Amino acid sequence: MPTTDQYEGLLAETVSITGHGGDEIHAYFAKPLTEDPRAAVVLFHHFPGWDEWYKEQTRRFAYHGYLAICPDLYCRLGHGEVDDVAALARAQGGPPDDQVVGDAEGAGAFLRAHGGSNGKVGLWGTCSGGRHAFLVACRSDGFDAAADLWGGGVVAAPDEATASRPVAPVEFTADLSCPLLGLFGNDDQSPTPEQVDRHDEELRRNGKDYEFHRYDGAGHGFFYYDRPAAYRAEQAVDGWEKVWDFFGRKLGGK
């Protein structure tokens, strides 16, 4: 966090990165205008898409001293208003897991190649993005910390498998390659408390470095201040403190 006598500057812009399969995709990139090396974070947008809330959080990470990038996981579908693109993604069952892993690795490579990087890159996502953060942390060894915020579908029954999501990420828990932070609302329907229990058990059984924080009085999306039915101010404030503390310890963030 900057002090009041400190110069502050921020750059936020759309960039192109090389994603899965060598595809060029758009990403929103934000960074503090400082010279010292910084930790970095890849943000996975939620199911409603590459929207204003996610771009705002990308800038928020930059304000807190991180290089931050949010790839447009729906970029290959075409372009239009964000809810129309996300509706198309929904109708198609969401981006394939393999593609998300490839896009995340491309985003990580972009960040590490940036002159201001300290070499550490974290993963952060909410909703389907929380699932993606955990999935990538298991399927790639190129990241240093991951935060799964109420990721639905991490634990799923075999009959819920789809072409895009052939394996529930919890099945990859043994391969988790970095420390994990999980934030969950106890009133959530996806993931349910029972699914979070199952995830917790798998992490413990595999001896992973993780911490889960579970909030009473909160359901799905309790950080979303623009959604009155979901937002829980007290839990969101505490949750953000957990995020900054976790990435500060694991990535050497400011």
Next chain:
Amino acid sequence: MCTTITETVHLDGSAKGARGWFRVDRANLGYDHPFHADLDHALTLDFVDETGLGDRVAVEIPLDAARRLLVALGAAVERAEAYESAAR
């Protein structure tokens, strides 16, 4: 995409969107987080054309409203089919 509940119906009709009438080729139905309705989950109903990113008429309603809509749709279809039978 937190529920993976989606259904698609191919059809042929018209709908009126922000830019006027357009041809509708499919209806995409789902139950997931809505974009606009202040609900955790909503029954979503999109009338779209096959291009997917052209015009779209989007509806997001609570599950109980979806159930009432389903009953009303069934009743309207039954009466329409009886009307057509009588006319033959």
